[in-house]
Amino acid sequence: MNETAVTNHTPLIRCCGLVKSFGAKRALDGVELEIGRGRIVGLLGPNGSGKTTLIKLLCGLLQPSAGFLMIDGREPGVHTKGITSYLPDRMYFADWMCSRDLVDLFADFYSDFDRKKATEMCSTLGIGPRDRIKSMSKGTKEKLQLALVMSRAAQLYLLDEPIAGVDPAARDFILSTILTNYNENGTVLISTHLISDVERTLDEAVFLKSGHVVRHEAVDELREREGKSVDALFREIFRAHPMEGGEW
């Protein structure tokens, strides 16, 4: 088998009938999705639509209840984790670590990690190698985490709500860090419900509504055909219907 040939022709992400349920609740209900390489893709949907669940499945933190998903032609495992750079929606640092420990850890485990880039970004952010992570502010921790994640030349970046709850200056910093540092042959998947902020950075948009992919299209084609921004379309698709509550 020619390994590289497989790598280049298969889509980077492929989900088939993907279901994830938590108890009786179905967070994902039959997701069909194919995403290619070298794209910046927005995973768009309101809170509770299944964005985080899909991302956790992709990075192997959750196992599907039914259906399957492939990254680079393989099921989530050691190989896919090695080519995936994941930014969770929370801090994942251990209390006992200093920033140097984290940089060491990334350098040890990820062969695509660029240590020089990471240390440069840290010094730009004013983070010293001996700084205890415990004593950092929330904003600094988030930026450190982003710097580490974007210092990898990964095939797939999974960024879960990178701009939720930050001020406009930090938002600009985060978006420009993503755009200037990602590996151009890799794909970036950004989940968010703040569409107007990321719209101009996206190639494709995937709309997720209560566990289903309701739309997956190139952003430019979407704007051309619909004659409105993705943000406006989003509001239309996810408009709360007053009658949905049923009879009182």
Add this chain to the structure above:
Amino acid sequence: MDWKLDDGRPIWTQLAEQLTRQIVSGEYPPGSRLPSVRELAESAGVNPNTMQRALAQLEADGLAASNRTSGRMVTDDSVVIDARRRALAKKHISEYLAAMSQLGYTAEESAELLREGEK
């Protein structure tokens, strides 16, 4: 450079328009080198693929050309640039005249007013 992007139209066409404007106005002189896709994408805060598509449009229009060694250059063919500039000017003029005719002015009156306005 301040990029203005509005809703409802593809981003790449808007980027191509604004780059065209910069070339015909001489901000990027004929024969000069254009910044890289990455630099342009970063300054506009857009995805490099989108900027790539806009630059491909410029190349299709003959306003720029890729060169293997020196990157992407503005064309040094001033005829092409002038033609493009005139085409843009004509578009603005017809928009002006259309707006004036809605106010009830004829083309001559509009031209007269324009000359007066300039004084």
Add this chain to the structure above:
Amino acid sequence: MLRKLLKYEFRCMWREFAILWPAALAVAFLTGCSLEDNGQSSGMFSVVMAMVFTGVMIALFVISVIFIIKRFNSGLLRDEGYLMFTLPVTTGKLVLSKLLTALVMIIITCVVGIASMFLLWWKFINLPQDLLGEIFRAIGIITSEEPLLWLSMFQFCVMMLVWSAASILEIYAAISIGHLFQRWRVIISVIAYIVISAIQTQLMALIGNLATLVGLGDFMRYIRIGGGEYAAANTAFLMIILLGLAFCVAYYVITTLILSKNLNLE
């Protein structure tokens, strides 16, 4: 990859115990100094020191247990798990790295505990000039009569190690079972631990009865090699080691299976 994982686990262990271990030794030494030559306590100071010493020893034990639980629970099943489970390593290696670190921690803590005892009573032990030589001479005399003593001592150490591993993995398995549930994870883990312990005790008793039933004791008497008692002890040690290993494997399989098939961090 396991080596790299251990590097960070050891770094973490070191930060946790770097003060505690030397502190225990220092307290033991000071308490030893405060005792009179006849072994009686001398006034308030030595009473206080003895209390402090007892406190430190209890603390050492409690912190060790907490360390084992915390490194597994917060290190894998809380926020830090987002980092660990997205590293390109198998779940088995993650569990192994936690286990080996815990074992090393236990060994060092035991050494510190024994050294503390020694430091506490150093005044009352008359050490011969050539201590190590004496020890080796003594062992030499015994082993010349009982050549299997070395084997027994080695087996004893292995047995302690294997059963320590089994106890640690039992804790991991209990926490993992608690993780299967959406709520009440701590309480379910505690219940799971109690249930697993009960099952283990029952199984041990059953195996013990079976061994008597099939006359394993007689069997052991037949396979005497050198000198009687030790050969029997060696076979017994071996059986206990194998039994411990079986429990280790069972708990390890339960833990890794749950963590790789039913991981649910939130």
